[in-house]
Amino acid sequence: MFLARQLSSPGRLYCVKCAQCFSSQSFDFKTSVAKNEPMFDYAPKSKEQEALNLAIHKYSKQVTEIPIVVGEEEIKTSEVRYQVCPFDHQKKIAKYYYADSDIIEKAIYVSQEARTAWGKRPLAERAEIFARAADIISTDRRMDLLATTMLGQAKNVVQAEIDTAAELADFYRFNNQFAKEITEYQPICPSETETNTMVYRGMEGFWAAITPFNFTAIGGHLPAAPALMGNVVLWKPSDTAMLSNYTVFKILQEAGLPPGVINFLPADGPLFGNTVTSSSYLSGINFTGSVRTFKTLWKLVAENMDIYRTYPRIIGECGGKNMHFVHSSADAESVINGSIRSAFEYGGQKCSACSRMYVPESLWPKIKDGLIAIQKQVKLGSALEQDTFLSAVIDQKAFHRIKSYIDHAKSCPDETILAGGGCDDRYHYTKLFYEPTIIQTTNPLGEIMQEEIFGPVLTVYVYPDNKCHETAHLAANTSSFGLTAAIFVQDQYVYIPFRFDSRFV
Numbered sequence: 001m002f003l004a005r006q007l008s009s010p011g012r013l014y015c016v017k018c019a020q021c022f023s024s025q026s027f028d029f030k031t032s033v034a035k036n037e038p039m040f041d042y043a044p045k046s047k048e049q050e051a052l053n054l055a056i057h058k059y060s061k062q063v064t065e066i067p068i069v070v071g072e073e074e075i076k077t078s079e080v081r082y083q084v085c086p087f088d089h090q091k092k093i094a095k096y097y098y099a100d101s102d103i104i105e106k107a108i109y110v111s112q113e114a115r116t117a118w119g120k121r122p123l124a125e126r127a128e129i130f131a132r133a134a135d136i137i138s139t140d141r142r143m144d145l146l147a148t149t150m151l152g153q154a155k156n157v158v159q160a161e162i163d164t165a166a167e168l169a170d171f172y173r174f175n176n177q178f179a180k181e182i183t184e185y186q187p188i189c190p191s192e193t194e195t196n197t198m199v200y201r202g203m204e205g206f207w208a209a210i211t212p213f214n215f216t217a218i219g220g221h222l223p224a225a226p227a228l229m230g231n232v233v234l235w236k237p238s239d240t241a242m243l244s245n246y247t248v249f250k251i252l253q254e255a256g257l258p259p260g261v262i263n264f265l266p267a268d269g270p271l272f273g274n275t276v277t278s279s280s281y282l283s284g285i286n287f288t289g290s291v292r293t294f295k296t297l298w299k300l301v302a303e304n305m306d307i308y309r310t311y312p313r314i315i316g317e318c319g320g321k322n323m324h325f326v327h328s329s330a331d332a333e334s335v336i337n338g339s340i341r342s343a344f345e346y347g348g349q350k351c352s353a354c355s356r357m358y359v360p361e362s363l364w365p366k367i368k369d370g371l372i373a374i375q376k377q378v379k380l381g382s383a384l385e386q387d388t389f390l391s392a393v394i395d396q397k398a399f400h401r402i403k404s405y406i407d408h409a410k411s412c413p414d415e416t417i418l419a420g421g422g423c424d425d426r427y428h429y430t431k432l433f434y435e436p437t438i439i440q441t442t443n444p445l446g447e448i449m450q451e452e453i454f455g456p457v458l459t460v461y462v463y464p465d466n467k468c469h470e471t472a473h474l475a476a477n478t479s480s481f482g483l484t485a486a487i488f489v490q491d492q493y494v495y496i497p498f499r500f501d502s503r504f505v
């Protein structure tokens with residue numbers, strides 16, 4: 001048996017060759033307590049950086065072939081697609097195949113064949129598979145996940161570590177813990193001759209997991225959560241996260257997930273959506289992505305309501321228009337650092353990225369100078385370089401969407417570009433970089449303050465200090481996106497009323 005030091009948990013030993021062995025030594029569903037995965041620094045010449053370099057080298061030198069996986073069958077079709085590296089579009093990193101509607105229907109059938117046996121397995125046994133997957137993620141496949149996410153989704157090392165190692169391992173471990181907690185409760189028995197038991201079981205049918213490009217961890221999580229609870233799943237990964245998502249799928253297989261429980265189905269989005277929502281076996285959709293796609297799926301389910309054997313559950317995490325609301329008592333330095341990180345890390349391609357800011361006049365000169373000074377220092381470049389802060393945006397569609405907002409700002413009298421605004425598409429779309437851009441607006445209700453841009457663009461509205469309450473009301477009612485917000489204030493007893501108008505309630 002080959003023993004190696006577990007990189008992520010100094011001092012602990014595990015067996016890197018035999019995941020089962022590690023798992024049976026350390027995982028006990030009843031007693032195990034989930035802990036956050038520790039993260040590495042990736043300092044130059046560190047052990048982890050050297051391991052990562054090897055993995056990046058491996059995936060840069062090959063075009064990984066990715067089949068459709070339905071049960072035990074690996075399928076290739078004539079609908080060939082390639083995933084390219086966003087900061088070097090000439091570099092193909094993966095070749096994959098689109099499933100057609102016949103293959104998707106076959107996957108529904110195969111999933112139903114796997115359903116009963118999977119659903120009958122005790123929760124502790126299912127959980128053990130995901131615990132093992134978490135251990136593989138945090139140990140011997142960690143660098144594969146980082147490398148494929150850096151190359152395929154243009155995340156720098158810090159962002160890739162947060163996403164693929166920490167968040168994904170945490171999802172699997174904490175899902176197990178929450179599954180244990182919700183199933184612990186048992187109904188009371190009024191007499192000794194009666195036994196009341198509550199059993200959670202998978203739904204009759206299949207779940208469709210439809211996942212976004214921007215988090216490998218979300219790709220791995222959305223099919224896994226229903227599967228843990230005894231369901232079978234058809235997973236449609238995003239085209240621009242194909243390689244990292246397939247790496248996650250392979251890890252689930254290595255961890256012992258039986259064939260047919262999660263089926264891996266690269267496909268055209270609308271074709272997949274239309275096919276799964278037309279199946280009478282649809283029992284749920286676990287979706288993360290844009291509002292537009294989620295609304296399309298919800299409407300399709302509503303239109304098909306009469307065909308289903310059950311009422312499909314629909315879960316959707318969608319877009320955001322995160323705001324930073326700054327009170328005059330705020331610490332300017334925290335505002336500057338927090339806003340730069342939130343707006344520009346991963347090029348603002350997070351649902352939680354700050355994209356609008358409300359700043360009181362008294363603090364604006366200091367905050368403005370600070371934001372511009374840091375904007376000048378952050379490096380835009382290849383995701384593989386150690387000091388890169390943000391890299392290319394994901395694809396041409398995203399590039400043009402971001403460009404349309406910046407072009408509008410350039411011609412709109414209300415909007416002034418304070419920093420950035422430039423882009424680099426000179427090489428016929430071989431790279432699509434957008435500079436981190438800071439815009440000041442005098443129109444707090446302009447489109448740029450309302451719509452999700454999903455790129456490195458931060459717009460600031462400066463308000464008179466004595467209009468804090470009015471501005472809070474305005475901020476709460478500007479956009480239909482309500483995902484996240486941060487309020488910067490030092491006096492915790494200050495009252496700032498963020499009241500919603502009925503328009504958005």
Ligand SMILES: NC(=O)c1ccc[n+]([C@@H]2O[C@H](COP(=O)([O-])OP(=O)(O)OC[C@H]3O[C@@H](n4cnc5c(N)ncnc54)[C@H](O)[C@@H]3O)[C@@H](O)[C@H]2O)c1
Binds near residue numbers: 214239273291452
């Ligand atoms: N709230 C959250 O937790 C969260 C997390 C990550 C991303 N997001 C959001 O996701 C979006 C970015 O991700 P994206 O660009 O991949 O989103 P997207 O909506 O374009 O795509 C998401 C997935 O849906 C698929 N799809 C597209 N059209 C479809 C259709 N008609 N039927 C079925 N599937 C279809 C895509 O191929 C992809 O797999 C942003 O809006 C972001 O805010 C939200």
Ligand SMILES: N[C@@H](CCC=O)C(=O)O
Binds near residue numbers: 214351352353
């Ligand atoms: N975990 C993510 C949320 C995913 C949104 O894209 C974050 O870091 O904010």
